[in-house]
Amino acid sequence: MSGPPDSKAQSPGYRTLLRTPKAWAFVVPGLAARQPLAMLTISMVLLVRHATGSYGTAGAAAAITGASMALCAPRSGRLADRYGQRAVLLPAIALHALSVLGVVALAATGITAWWLLAAAVPVGATVPQIGPMVRARWAVALDDPSSPLMQTAAAFESVSDEFTFVVGPVLATALCTGVHPAAGLVAEASLTVAGGALFAAQRLSEPPAHRVSASSGVAHASALSLPGVRALVVAFLGVGAVFGGMQVSLAAFTQEIDRPGLNGVLYGMFAAGNMLAGAAYGAVSWRHGPRTRLLAAYAGLTVACAPLWAAHSLALLSVLPLIAGAFIGPTIVTAYSLVDALVPRTVRTEAFTWLTGAVAFGQAIAVTVAGLLTDAQGSSAGFAVPLAGTALALAVLAGLRAHLLPHPAGRAVTGGIGHRPPVSVD
Structure with missing residues (x-):
């Protein structure tokens, strides 16, 4: 029976990935x-x-x-x-x-x-x-x-x-x-x-499916019971704050300069930075472990969001969202790859949904807060939302960084002992 490509013998490229049996x-x-x-x-x-x-x-x-x-x-x-x-x-x-x-x-x-x-x-x-x-x-x-x-x-x-x-x-x-x-x-x-x-x-x-019989007396705990998943949820709330704050603030800025048609172009620059950086990042074999890379990418995202509130020109707001987007991609890619190492397969789909849900929830909050701020003080105030969201999330993520180290033998959340293959750590 054929298995996945020998990843240890091949570079982690997209061509190798898509040759995985059943992938297409x-x-x-x-x-x-x-x-x-x-x-x-x-x-x-x-x-x-x-x-x-x-x-x-x-x-x-x-x-x-x-x-x-x-x-x-x-x-x-x-x-x-x-x-x-x-x-x-x-x-x-x-x-x-x-x-x-x-x-x-x-x-x-x-x-x-x-x-x-x-x-x-x-x-x-x-x-x-x-x-x-x-x-x-x-x-x-x-x-x-x-x-x-x-x-x-x-x-x-x-x-x-x-x-x-x-x-x-x-x-x-x-x-x-x-x-x-x-x-x-x-x-x-x-x-x-x-x-x-x-x-x-x-x-x-x-x-x-990973069902547990009622007679066993053991129930699946939530993936959120794992500290590493909770740390990643906080990180993705901050990512959602960037998405929501960007959407509202860029729209308000283009209205202020009487060029609303540019809103899609500017947000497209942000999305392009995200997509291109994510694609490039995934094709590289990194020497540092995922925890170090996640913290570095998130710190870069926070720094990239810092000057947004002070940028009042079209030229700056054509470039700064692209830079911020370039840190979003590596952050998301690293966090999702960490899930595979931190979470038992019995709750893996749930763990992924906690992250996507966190982005949606962070975005909903950011849209509301940024909308109130832009109504009161203009687009510059709205651009403070991505900075505030990522700065708070980075502080929490740094405090919980010990939980982002994959363990060679993971404790399953079903009450038993689950063993996983050894993984690289920082």
Whole structure:
């Protein structure tokens, strides 16, 4: 039976990664299935704005959707670990599509804004967690937490996520403005069902379910019970603060200089820095361990966010977001690759969903705070949110750095003793 490529004998390049047996069977459907998520927020904003005439209500609906997803995603991941991805994914895509169509129907009736805000809760709660599921499949396909290809896989998935968030908002905006205000959400629901069903059909690459019988008296603990996961969650809350603060503050800045059309260009520079740096970072064999690299990347991100609040020119804000984005990619790639070494496979999908949920929650908070600050004092005040979020997260991450060292023999969170292959440490 063929296994993953001999990563010790080959460089951790993308060509080597994609020669992993069964990889293409879940990579392509996974990319298609996660595309709707990149369309969701802007589609919700544009429809609710059309229905209520209020950007404030539209922003609140988007924030509620993101917060709801962040709170419910870990539970979805935990169920996927216990019962299998297909068993969780098929009901999720059906419930999500129905929830989205419910928002569309409410918007068409001209109902009060409070009903639309309430309807945003199930929309976020039922978002299928495709990204974490794909990452869990890479961990199974490579079957070696110490493999340098784990970092490459994390980088590949980070670039894939960024690609969807480049395409998704453009597609959703074109549908909402060129076809109908509800067209973006209708397309999002349709693609969720089609892409999610296609991904769920890939049974050969699906991680095995880790069920525990009731008679054993042992229950799965949450991945959040692991101190290392909690440290990474804090780091990703800070990353979410950068995303949310950038979105609001760049939009406010381009309005202040009366060139709102440049908002997409400036945010695109930020996304480009993220995507390119993540791709380059994942193709390099690093001498230092993942803990050192994570702390260095996060410190660089904090420093890169520092001058944003003082930049008042278009020239500076064309370059500074690119630099900040260049530190986001390595931070995310290293954190995701650390999960594979820190977390038992019985709760791996749940651990990934805690991180993606933390980004969504941090972004929801940052959008709200940055919006209030920019309304009161302008875009410069909004740019303080990424700095504050990353500085606080860096302090916590540094304090918890002892928990970011992978252990050769890990303690499983099911109550027994689980043994993993030795991994490199700092």
